Amino acid sequence: MNQLDGPATNQYVSLVTAAFFEAARRRFMKGEEVADDGKIIDFVTSVRLRVDDPEVLDPNVAETLINIALGKLPPEARKGISGEVSHGSKILLLAGLIGDAQLSADELDAFLATAREMADEVFS
Numbered sequence: 175m176n177q178l179d180g181p182a183t184n185q186y187v188s189l190v191t192a193a194f195f196e197a198a199r200r201r202f203m204k205g206e207e208v209a210d211d212g213k214i215i216d217f218v219t220s221v222r223l224r225v226d227d228p229e230v231l232d233p234n235v236a237e238t239l240i241n242i243a244l245g246k247l248p249p250e251a252r253k254g255i256s257g258e259v260s261h262g263s264k265i266l267l268l269a270g271l272i273g274d275a276q277l278s279a280d281e282l283d284a285f286l287a288t289a290r291e292m293a294d295e296v297f298s
Contacts, residue, residue, distance in 0.1 A: 190268065191293070194264040198267070214237055215233075218233050220270065225266060232259070239252070239260065
């Protein structure tokens, strides 16, 4: 990210955040019903088991970010989590969410289009 200029960095972070929110909602929400904490904990554990160094993904940070995306926690719950840690965690979680979803090429294109629209509307 250090090689991007300010506006490009903001666009990239916005897109990652929007994609993370969209993927988390698809995984953990059915209509208005939100998954229980156990399912979120199990998912975070599964992602940590997939990375070379599980310590790069703090489970408390991961669970907090997912719960913010689901509306179970307010955005202020992110206080104390640095931007760098938040962004890195979202990327790892997003990779796990997308990998688990096993989207076709068309589904992935639609997902990315939705994330781009969300980033443009909400985070720009």
